Amino acid sequence: MPSPDHRATSGETWRWLIEKELRELAASRSYWLLLLVVGALVGHAFVTSVNLYAEASGIAGGPSALAQGLNPLEGIVVPTFGAYDLAATLLFPFVVIRLAASDKETGALALMLQSPASLWTSIVAKGVALLLAWLVAGLAGLAALLLWRGMGGHLFAPETWTVILGHVLRGFLTIGIAAAAGALAASAASAAIIALTVTLGTWALDYVAAARGGAIASVASYTPSAALRVFEHGELRAATVLVLLALGAGGLAIASVWLEQGRATSSRVARAAAIMVVVAVTCALSARIRASRDVSEDRRNSFPPADEATLRAIDSPLRVVVYLSAEDPRLTDLERGVLAKLRRVMPSVEVVYAAQSRSGLFERPNEHYGEVYYELGGHRAMLRSTTEPIVLETLYQLAGRQPPTAAATVPYPGYPLAARPTIAPWLFFVVWPVALVVSWWLITRPKISRLRAFGES
Amino acid sequence: MASPLPAAHDEPPAQSGPSAAILVDNLSKRFGQFWALRGAGFSIRPGEILGLIGPNGSGKTTLFECLAGVSPATLGTVTRGGVTIEPSRRKDLLYFVPDGVRPWPDQTVGWVLRFIAGLHGSPAESVGEALDALALEPLRGARLRELSKGEHRRVLLAIGLLTPTPVLMLDEPFDGLDLRQTRDVMHVLRSTASRGRTLFLSIHQLGDAARICDRFVLLSGGRVAGEGTLGELRAKAGLPGADLEEAFLALT
Numbered sequence: 001m002p003s004p005d006h007r008a009t010s011g012e013t014w015r016w017l018i019e020k021e022l023r024e025l026a027a028s029r030s031y032w033l034l035l036l037v038v039g040a041l042v043g044h045a046f047v048t049s050v051n052l053y054a055e056a057s058g059i060a061g062g063p064s065a066l067a068q069g070l071n072p073l074e075g076i077v078v079p080t081f082g083a084y085d086l087a088a089t090l091l092f093p094f095v096v097i098r099l100a101a102s103d104k105e106t107g108a109l110a111l112m113l114q115s116p117a118s119l120w121t122s123i124v125a126k127g128v129a130l131l132l133a134w135l136v137a138g139l140a141g142l143a144a145l146l147l148w149r150g151m152g153g154h155l156f157a158p159e160t161w162t163v164i165l166g167h168v169l170r171g172f173l174t175i176g177i178a179a180a181a182g183a184l185a186a187s188a189a190s191a192a193i194i195a196l197t198v199t200l201g202t203w204a205l206d207y208v209a210a211a212r213g214g215a216i217a218s219v220a221s222y223t224p225s226a227a228l229r230v231f232e233h234g235e236l237r238a239a240t241v242l243v244l245l246a247l248g249a250g251g252l253a254i255a256s257v258w259l260e261q262g263r264a265t266s267s268r269v270a271r272a273a274a275i276m277v278v279v280a281v282t283c284a285l286s287a288r289i290r291a292s293r294d295v296s297e298d299r300r301n302s303f304p305p306a307d308e309a310t311l312r313a314i315d316s317p318l319r320v321v322v323y324l325s326a327e328d329p330r331l332t333d334l335e336r337g338v339l340a341k342l343r344r345v346m347p348s349v350e351v352v353y354a355a356q357s358r359s360g361l362f363e364r365p366n367e368h369y370g371e372v373y374y375e376l377g378g379h380r381a382m383l384r385s386t387t388e389p390i391v392l393e394t395l396y397q398l399a400g401r402q403p404p405t406a407a408a409t410v411p412y413p414g415y416p417l418a419a420r421p422t423i424a425p426w427l428f429f430v431v432w433p434v435a436l437v438v439s440w441w442l443i444t445r446p447k448i449s450r451l452r453a454f455g456e457s
Numbered sequence: 458m459a460s461p462l463p464a465a466h467d468e469p470p471a472q473s474g475p476s477a478a479i480l481v482d483n484l485s486k487r488f489g490q491f492w493a494l495r496g497a498g499f500s501i502r503p504g505e506i507l508g509l510i511g512p513n514g515s516g517k518t519t520l521f522e523c524l525a526g527v528s529p530a531t532l533g534t535v536t537r538g539g540v541t542i543e544p545s546r547r548k549d550l551l552y553f554v555p556d557g558v559r560p561w562p563d564q565t566v567g568w569v570l571r572f573i574a575g576l577h578g579s580p581a582e583s584v585g586e587a588l589d590a591l592a593l594e595p596l597r598g599a600r601l602r603e604l605s606k607g608e609h610r611r612v613l614l615a616i617g618l619l620t621p622t623p624v625l626m627l628d629e630p631f632d633g634l635d636l637r638q639t640r641d642v643m644h645v646l647r648s649t650a651s652r653g654r655t656l657f658l659s660i661h662q663l664g665d666a667a668r669i670c671d672r673f674v675l676l677s678g679g680r681v682a683g684e685g686t687l688g689e690l691r692a693k694a695g696l697p698g699a700d701l702e703e704a705f706l707a708l709t
Contacts, residue, residue: 008578016575020561027563107558111616113527114548115576262526262544444563 013117014125021099021129030098032440034091035137036433041083042140043428049079050148050421057416067414071298072148073159078232080144084137084167085228092134092171093178093195099126100182100255101191113262123256127175127248134171138164140432147424154415156297159234166231169244170224176251183255199224210326217326217353222247222283234296242286250279292344298412301341306404307392308345314399316377317348323368325355334372334386341388374398477538478502479550479624484533486519486679493519495679497533501624501657506650508670509659510705516679517659518556521626525553554617556628556659559609562602566593566612569601574619587615590645592638606633614642618649625649626657631665643669667701677709 008016025031053075054060100123103109112122141164149155178195185191202223209220220226222243230240257263257271294301302308320339324331343349356366374381374391376398383394396403479501486494494516501507511517522528524535526544535542542550561569570584570593588594591611596604601612610633617625630646631639646669650656660666666673673690675683683690683704691699694707 008576012575012578016572020564020572023564023568024561103560106560106562107555108560110522110525110527110553110555110558111560111573114525114552114620116548116578117576262529264529267529 008116013121017117017122017125018129021126022132024099024102025095025129025133026443028095028098030091031095031133032436034087034095035140036436037091038083038087038137039140039428039432039436041086042080042144043424043432045083046076046080046144046147046428047421047424049076050151050419050424054418054420057418059418059420067416068412070414070416071412072154072415073156073163073232073234073296076148076153077145077155077160077163081141081163081167081232084141085170085225087137088167088170088174088224089199092137092174093181093199094192095133096130096175096178097182097188097191097195099130100179101185101188104183104259105188109259109261113260119260120253120256123179123252123259126179127172127252130175130179131168131172134168134175138167140428141167143427144424147421147427150423151417151419151421153417153419158295159297162231162234162236162295165236165241166228169231169241169248170228172248173224173227173244173251176248178251179255180251180258183258218287222287233301234294234298235301236293236295238289238291239287242289243283246279246282246286250275250282253279290343294344301344303341303345303388303392304406304409306407310396310401310404311342311345311392312347314346314376314395314401316399317350318342318346318395319350319352319373319375321352321354321373321375323355323366323371323373324353325369326353328355330370330386337388338386338391479542480536481524482534482536484520484523484535485531486516486523486528487531493679494523494530494533497676497679497681499674499681499684501655502672503623503655504650504653505671506646506656506658506669508666508673509657509676510663510666510673510701511659511676511709513661515676517676518628519679520676521553521555521628521657521659525551525626527553548622550622551624551626552617552620552622553626554613554628554630556632558613559601563600565598565600566604567597569612570615570619573616577620579619579621583619587618590618590648591615592641607635607638610634611638611642614645618645624655624657626659628659629661630658631660631662639665663700663702663705673701675705675708683708 053070053072056070056075103112113119115122145155145160177198178191181191181194181198182188185194202225205216205220206223206225209217222240227240227244230237253275254272257275258268260268263271292301303311320342322331322334324334339349339351355369370384372383372386374383374394376395377400379398381394381398383391385391393403480498481500482498484494484497485492497516497520509517509520519528523530523533524547526547529544535547537550561572564572567584567588570587571581573579574581574584588597591614593608593611593615596608596612599608601609604612610630614627614630617627627646631642634642643665646656646658658666658670660670667687672686673684674681675690683693685693687701687704690701690704690708691697694704696703696707699707
């Protein structure tokens with residue numbers, strides 16, 4: 001019989017906890033349903049996008065698009081993996097809640113609270129198992145990419161892996177939010193309502209930010225959808241990665257402190273509030289980090305290298321005052337084509353969104369509407385254009401520098417592919433579901449019949 | 458596994474060994490305006506089988522939860538050898554198996570017991586011993602959700618036996634067991650105590666309690682109404698020759 005002198009090593013503890021969570025996941029119908037639906041969603045997205053790509057490449061005999069416009073990142077990778085955004089929003093939270101809340105609902109939590117492993121260790125083990133489960137769900141997307149390559153399609157590894165990283169972090173964020181909801185709520189149903197409320201809240205934030213801009217837009221740039229767009233755009237931005245990690249880890253930490261039922265409620269509230277403050281401060285500090293890398297093959301997030309070198313050498317802070325409302329498409333162009341790139345390369349860029357009016361049909365804009373002011377080194381210039389070369393030329397004039405000589409660069413060639421996805425429908429709509437059903441039955445079937453049990457006793 | 462019923466004990470086992478008694482003092486728990494426990498105080502002596510006796514709603518489960526540190530007590534201390542054991546460190550000393558929990562219903566009996574043993578650093582062979590002792594070997598491959606109430610009760614007991622803490626607290630360990638199983642489980646518990654592990658059992662049936670326990674803590678309305686051996690309780694109640702039921706009724 002056991003002795004108090006025996007202790008599991010840290011490695012053994014982790015192994016047992018992660019094995020437990022993986023076994024619980026394998027027994028979870030919600031996870032199997034997630035895998036089934038993800039296969040169908042990925043399959044549908046992949047087949048649709050490959051067909052569209054083939055038509056744009058001229059397979060139907062019609063006019064084909066310019067080769068430079070045929071980009072597998074936008075045409076295949078992003079839409080195919082878009083299925084995971086849907087899954088992370090509407091399906092994966094229930095898998096997480098089931099795992100996070102089951103110990104509480106079955107009473108196993110009382111046993112786990114008394115185990116040598118800390119509750120934080122147990123919650124992290126759940127997080128690790130759920131992340132592994134999310135990666136397993138990612139096999140459908142990986143299969144789609146392999147099919148694409150098998151068809152002769154082109155993939156640029158850095159931008160493809162960046163999109164995958166974005167979805168992994170998106171899954172981690174879901175794990176954190178849903179785990180906290182599962183811990184805080186009295187039942188799994190209530191936890192699901194909390195998780196969906198958070199999702200709806202981020203959607204509302206996106207909507208308001210699109211209409212108002214300013215500080216709200218800065219916060220909204222870290223909602224799950226907005227954060228994912230950074231990765232889908234071929235940009236690896238340190239701030240986005242750190243904020244998603246902080247939010248996910250914060251959710252797990254809140255779940256951990258809230259499930260410590262041996263502590264008084266007031267103590268748990270105080271600890272959860274402290275975690276929220278730490279997470280908020282971490283996010284605020286992370287958002288100030290400007291490190292970013294353009295991993296897209298067509299360098300869509302960058303100015304030409306010569307311009308970037310010149311801009312980096314400008315020490316003076318740049319202040320941009322924009323008189324464009326958030327819903328004005330010119331602001332979108334300016335943000336993507338100029339401001340985002342300037343933030344990546346210049347040491348100090350401050351953008352002020354000064355428009356007071358909207359560009360609605362029945363509103364009269366103020367007299368400065370449409371103007372963009374650039375202030376650099378004590379000089380000021382106004383532009384109405386939002387195009388990259390004109391803005392750069394203005395900045396060089398303000399800084400008193402000569403525009404760099406355009407170096408010869410290899411233009412993005414584009415990768416047309418006129419091929420139909422013949423294997424994909426079979427893989428995603430026949431092989432994938434059949435394999436899942438067989439695996440589910442093998443894993444969850446009754447291990448022993450009652451008659452056999454009594455016969456042996 | 459069948460064995461003669463253990464005899465009732467009127468005297469506590471000899472106090473020996475390095476371990477000191479655990480002293481519970483003024484343990485209280487309030488839910489809103491309702492005090493579920495009011496100043497409970499008693500001792501748990503090393504190697505004994507201590508019975509927690511009380512009617513439904515008397516606070517037995519609450520007392521166990523507070524003692525184990527899985528629910529916060531409003532007041533009270535737990536000390537051992539003069540040292541206060543904070544709630545967060547109680548798991549080094551006490552392990553509580555609650556009544557009515559259905560943990561990990563989708564896992565097999567064998568895996569759950571291996572998991573508990575592995576997590577607590579107990580030797581792998583102890584799983585086989587627990588399965589044999591509680592006649593669970595034929596159910597090793599069954600999932601917990603497939604078990605009857607009595608089978609599930611024995612799995613919970615096995616979980617408790619596989620933990621290494623000096624004190625094991627079991628909430629209603631005989632609930633759901635038939636006569637033969639109750640007798641067999643009593644034998645297992647007595648055997649466990651004889652190897653030095655302290656058992657603290659919440660028992661609803663006074664007859665069962667009288668057969669297995671060395672001493673008793675009588676709980677009524679959240680207060681400790683009496684503590685001691687059957688002989689001491691008889692003396693306190695002024696009823697020489699009374700059984701546990703009569704002493705309990707007289708003292709509560």
